[in-house]
Amino acid sequence: MNRIGFDNEKYLKMQSENIRKRIAQFGGKLYLEFGGKLFDDYHASRVLPGFQPDSKVKMLLEMKDEAEILLVISADDIERNKRRGDLGITYDEDALRLIDAFREIGLYVGSVVITHYRSQHAAEKFQKRLEALGVRTYRHYVIPDYPSNIPLIVSDEGYGRNDYIETSRSLIVVTAPGPGSGKMAVCLSQLYHEHRRGVSAGYAKFETFPIWNLPLKHPVNLAYEAATADLNDVNMIDPYHMEAYGNTTVNYNRDVEVFPVLNAILERIRGKSPYRSPTDMGVNMAGYCIVDDAACREASREEIIRRWYAAACRLRQGLAEPAEVHKIELIMQNEGITANERPAIPAAMKRAEETGGPAMAIQLGDGRVITGKTTALLGAASACLLNALKALADIDKKTMLISPNIIEPIQHLKVEHLGGHNPRLHTDETLEALSICAVTNPMAEMAMEALSMLRGCEAHSSVILSRVDENTFSSLGVNVTCEPRYQVKKLYHK
Numbered sequence: 001m002n003r004i005g006f007d008n009e010k011y012l013k014m015q016s017e018n019i020r021k022r023i024a025q026f027g028g029k030l031y032l033e034f035g036g037k038l039f040d041d042y043h044a045s046r047v048l049p050g051f052q053p054d055s056k057v058k059m060l061l062e063m064k065d066e067a068e069i070l071l072v073i074s075a076d077d078i079e080r081n082k083r084r085g086d087l088g089i090t091y092d093e094d095a096l097r098l099i100d101a102f103r104e105i106g107l108y109v110g111s112v113v114i115t116h117y118r119s120q121h122a123a124e125k126f127q128k129r130l131e132a133l134g135v136r137t138y139r140h141y142v143i144p145d146y147p148s149n150i151p152l153i154v155s156d157e158g159y160g161r162n163d164y165i166e167t168s169r170s171l172i173v174v175t176a177p178g179p180g181s182g183k184m185a186v187c188l189s190q191l192y193h194e195h196r197r198g199v200s201a202g203y204a205k206f207e208t209f210p211i212w213n214l215p216l217k218h219p220v221n222l223a224y225e226a227a228t229a230d231l232n233d234v235n236m237i238d239p240y241h242m243e244a245y246g247n248t249t250v251n252y253n254r255d256v257e258v259f260p261v262l263n264a265i266l267e268r269i270r271g272k273s274p275y276r277s278p279t280d281m282g283v284n285m286a287g288y289c290i291v292d293d294a295a296c297r298e299a300s301r302e303e304i305i306r307r308w309y310a311a312a313c314r315l316r317q318g319l320a321e322p323a324e325v326h327k328i329e330l331i332m333q334n335e336g337i338t339a340n341e342r343p344a345i346p347a348a349m350k351r352a353e354e355t356g357g358p359a360m361a362i363q364l365g366d367g368r369v370i371t372g373k374t375t376a377l378l379g380a381a382s383a384c385l386l387n388a389l390k391a392l393a394d395i396d397k398k399t400m401l402i403s404p405n406i407i408e409p410i411q412h413l414k415v416e417h418l419g420g421h422n423p424r425l426h427t428d429e430t431l432e433a434l435s436i437c438a439v440t441n442p443m444a445e446m447a448m449e450a451l452s453m454l455r456g457c458e459a460h461s462s463v464i465l466s467r468v469d470e471n472t473f474s475s476l477g478v479n480v481t482c483e484p485r486y487q488v489k490k491l492y493h494k
Helices: 008-025 042-047 055-061 075-079 091-104 121-132 183-196 219-227 239-245 253-270 293-316 322-335 344-355 380-392 404-417 427-437 442-454 467-476
Strands: 030-034 067-074 109-117 137-141 171-175 202-206 235-237 250-252 359-363 369-373 458-461 479-482
Touching: 008 030, 008 055, 008 202, 030 183, 042 219, 042 293, 067 075, 067 091, 067 183, 075 091, 075 109, 075 121, 091 109, 109 121, 109 183, 121 137, 137 183, 171 183, 183 202, 183 253, 219 235, 219 293, 219 322, 235 253, 239 253, 250 253, 293 322, 293 479, 344 359, 344 369, 344 458, 359 380, 369 380, 380 427, 380 442, 380 458, 380 467, 404 427, 427 442, 427 467, 467 479
Parallel strands: 030 171, 030 202, 067 109, 067 171, 109 137, 458 479
Antiparallel strands: 235 250, 359 369, 359 458
8 A cells, every 4th residue: 555656746847837838829828727626636646646635736836926716606506506515515605615725825816707697696696795705706698509509609699798807817727616617618708808809818628537648448547437427427539639640549528529619619719729639628747647557557446446335325325326336337347346456345344244233444554454343332433443543553452542431421412412312432522532531541642643644544334434424534534435235224314
């Protein structure tokens, strides 16, 4: 474990240099559509060991005097109160969170554009809220027959009807809280307005995955397919790039399908399109920064397994479609990937079989696999967490870190006063109890100090974890999977 497969410093240097070249190519101004997450790109850090989750932000910080953030949000998403699945907050709240996050690290947020605007009440209310907070806000409208009616799109009644967004930097980073916000349309609308004003500007796209200069069936690219199984994205050879240059490159179906339309729009705006293929539009340098292909292949195979378990659990919870699970199963079957490639999985299932109850296993950074079972005082996740901390701190596994005298009052509070039915401590309660004991118990203090060593470890539970346990492990940086079944047969699970 913990093999480095990706050179992050090389990536930061190459990526910023390539973007600057693209800015120069278009005469000094570039609208860069940013796909995926700017902050906390944990998928990339898992499949490319050595890639830092905040790499994209660090790269932009190297260009912060040139960069301006343009945040895009759909009026339809505001109206529907669409939520981010990972954070549980609405897109409009996430827009505010992102503005704060960008500003805190020194990146300039120029404005927000509300797309798909049709006088939705919630969108108007959000615009007033933004303007009251001093955030410049613009509106882009729905264009009939978009994107097929190109003469209408590239006209005064199409892009010309949209607000022109005032920008002041050479690199305009166009990002959004989530997919489907209309980032590409915003970029192209701006090109139309800039061209009418005599300003030379260009468009490019920054998507980390699929990595265009890796093979189509490389595990890194297959892991992206598994991650987007719910969107039905399919990696494919870019036929336009093959025809234009005779080289094999990888893109995905949506970019390939939209390229003829995008190219026609660019030709109508500029007179000539600068691109001959969807791959030409990209600026991603990640493929050049892989230094250990075997490490990235192994990490990506594990990610595909994690994605299958996540999809299977969502299906069990009624939050996914069977096709999503079947698609990942097909990837695993074609690549000969089995669950046993993650050592924590067979270890957890063996422990559960031995004890006849829920169990959990964590694989530490040195390869050791630590298990935990359900007890009268602790849930399996809590027991496993404590056992892992003992192992990391080199504490004898028989040592009691938390006295029952501390646990029992917490159980009494949960059941007798807070209306709980499960007296066993969840992971957050266990860590709180451990932190209290650390004040007087040196062993507990050593265990607390070992918490940071859990980041990047792999874990598996024999049952679906509670949301609180899932969140605790996520905060600790532990990659957790669960068997797609509940501990008890009930219809309602907190």
